[in-house]
Amino acid sequence: MKNAVSYELIKEDSKSKARRGRVTTPHGTIETPVFMPVGTQATVKAMRPEQISEMGAEILLSNTYHLYLRPGHEIIKEAGGLHKFMNWNSSILTDSGGFQVFSLGQLRKITEEGAMFSSHIDGSKHLLSPEKAIEIQNALGSDIMMAFDECIPCDADKVYIKDSLERTSRWLKRCKDYHQDIEKQSIFGIMQGGMHKDLRYQSAMEIVEMDMPGYAIGGLSVGEPKEVMLEVLDYCVDYLPKEKARYLMGVGSPDYLFEGVERGVDMFDCVLPTRIARHGLAMTSHGRVNIKNAKYARDFTPLDDNCDCYTCRNYSKAYLRHLHKSNEMLGAMLLTEHNLHFLINMMKNIRKSIEEDRFLEYKREFYDNYGKF
RNA sequence: GUGGGUAUCGUCAAGUGGCUAAGACACAGGGUUGUGGCUCCUGUAUGCGUGGGUUCGACUCCCACUAUCCACC
Numbered sequence: 122m123k124n125a126v127s128y129e130l131i132k133e134d135s136k137s138k139a140r141r142g143r144v145t146t147p148h149g150t151i152e153t154p155v156f157m158p159v160g161t162q163a164t165v166k167a168m169r170p171e172q173i174s175e176m177g178a179e180i181l182l183s184n185t186y187h188l189y190l191r192p193g194h195e196i197i198k199e200a201g202g203l204h205k206f207m208n209w210n211s212s213i214l215t216d217s218g219g220f221q222v223f224s225l226g227q228l229r230k231i232t233e234e235g236a237m238f239s240s241h242i243d244g245s246k247h248l249l250s251p252e253k254a255i256e257i258q259n260a261l262g263s264d265i266m267m268a269f270d271e272c273i274p275c276d277a278d279k280v281y282i283k284d285s286l287e288r289t290s291r292w293l294k295r296c297k298d299y300h301q302d303i304e305k306q307s308i309f310g311i312m313q314g315g316m317h318k319d320l321r322y323q324s325a326m327e328i329v330e331m332d333m334p335g336y337a338i339g340g341l342s343v344g345e346p347k348e349v350m351l352e353v354l355d356y357c358v359d360y361l362p363k364e365k366a367r368y369l370m371g372v373g374s375p376d377y378l379f380e381g382v383e384r385g386v387d388m389f390d391c392v393l394p395t396r397i398a399r400h401g402l403a404m405t406s407h408g409r410v411n412i413k414n415a416k417y418a419r420d421f422t423p424l425d426d427n428c429d430c431y432t433c434r435n436y437s438k439a440y441l442r443h444l445h446k447s448n449e450m451l452g453a454m455l456l457t458e459h460n461l462h463f464l465i466n467m468m469k470n471i472r473k474s475i476e477e478d479r480f481l482e483y484k485r486e487f488y489d490n491y492g493k494f
Numbered sequence: 495g496u497g498g499g500u501a502u503c504g505u506c507a508a509g510u511g512g513c514u515a516a517g518a519c520a521c522a523g524g525g526u527u528g529u530g531g532c533u534c535c536u537g538u539a540u541g542c543g544u545g546g547g548u549u550c551g552a553c554u555c556c557c558a559c560u561a562u563c564c565a566c567c
Contacts, residue, residue, distance in 0.1 A: 159529065161529050166532090167532095184528085201520080217528085219528075221528095224528090242530075342527050342528085370528035371506080373530040391527050391529095392527070392528085393526070393527045395528085395529080396529065397526065397527095398523095400525085400526070401532095402525095402526085413522090415521085415523095
């Protein structure tokens with residue numbers, strides 16, 4: 122039997138651990154390294170699926186926890202699966218709800234069985250277990266399902282981190298045992314271990330032993346300083362097998378993407394570009410632009426003179442500022458489109474630079490232009 | 495013209511004799527990283543229509559003026 126999802130290594134950079142590859146799923150291929158836009162509630166906020174396709178996105182992320190609570194996974198199954206429900210015919214990765222164990226911290230209780238949540242919508246109680254998380258993701262029909270894990274805060278104590286990581290490994294085994302149709306959907310395992318090298322190693326060994334089609338590095342970008350994150354990431358990647366896709370969860374600012382690629386990561390996702398767009402911030406080749414700033418009131422030039430996205434081809438900073446200040450939804454739509462285009466395009470350039478064996482040169486060039494992150 | 499009301503930040507306003515004059519919106523900056531949240535944080539009146547007066551002390555009381563609103567002529 123063939124796994125639904127596979128990874129092919131195409132080329133390695135000679136001066137860094139960056140690598141050019143390809144992930145294949147039942148819904149197509151994904152050129153890596155890749156940035157995956159996040160569509161938590163079966164929609165990338167403010168975007169139509171066609172727009173995201175046109176930008177070149179080959180995979181989206183969506184969320185088990187949210188879709189389970191609303192509209193309910195049975196309804197999505199009835200609709201013919203998540204792809205059909207949201208009119209997205211390329212690949213989908215669903216997060217398992219593990220992150221909500223972390224982000225909705227005050228509303229939950231964790232046991233060996235799983236995590237008991239209070240719904241943030243109506244306060245109702247739900248148990249999310251490894252089996253339940255896979256059952257839901259089976260109903261959604263995503264190509265890549267994430268194992269149910271516990272994402273712990275960066276200041277957790279070491280004893281707790283070790284207990285938690287071992288539980289996450291046991292949960293992965295349960296996810297794997299529960300899942301039946303491995304030709305239709307694949308599960309990625311998630312490494313934990315906090316900021317401790319020995320625990321990261323332990324976690325990696327435990328999950329790699331289960332021979333999953335891909336592995337994610339979880340529990341990073343959870344509030345720790347950048348240097349710590351990079352140091353941990355450095356050795357984490359080395360603990361993962363070369364022939365499988367590596368996914369760094371929750372990372373999406375341009376600098377972190379470069380640093381991740383440099384260390385051998387293939388996949389990234391992040392709400393940052395879409396969320397900050399809704400809050401009036403744009404990522405540009407010259408750094409962040411806060412469209413709310415008074416200095417743009419009479420700036421009739423595009424957001425980014427190096428960008429050929431729909432927004433930059435047609436609208437000025439003054440207009441985008443006006444839309445944002447007037448609370449017009451087109452403002453969020455145009456900035457979201459720009460930010461996603463920016464990151465997707467940046468990843469395209471990164472892939473090209475690896476193919477041409479000049480990744481570090483491209484990184485330096487990008488950093489010089491970007492200035493402050 | 496007569497009678498009555500009202501005048502506090504750009505706007506809407508709380509305060510009613512006594513510490514450094516609420517709050518909201520607007521404005522100005524900043525944050526955001528496996529999305530609960532078009533959101534969160536911070537800042538902004540030495541000043542209470544103008545001029546007098548009463549008082550130890552007035553945005554608060556009194557007088558005049560100005561502006562504005564309502565009613566009547």
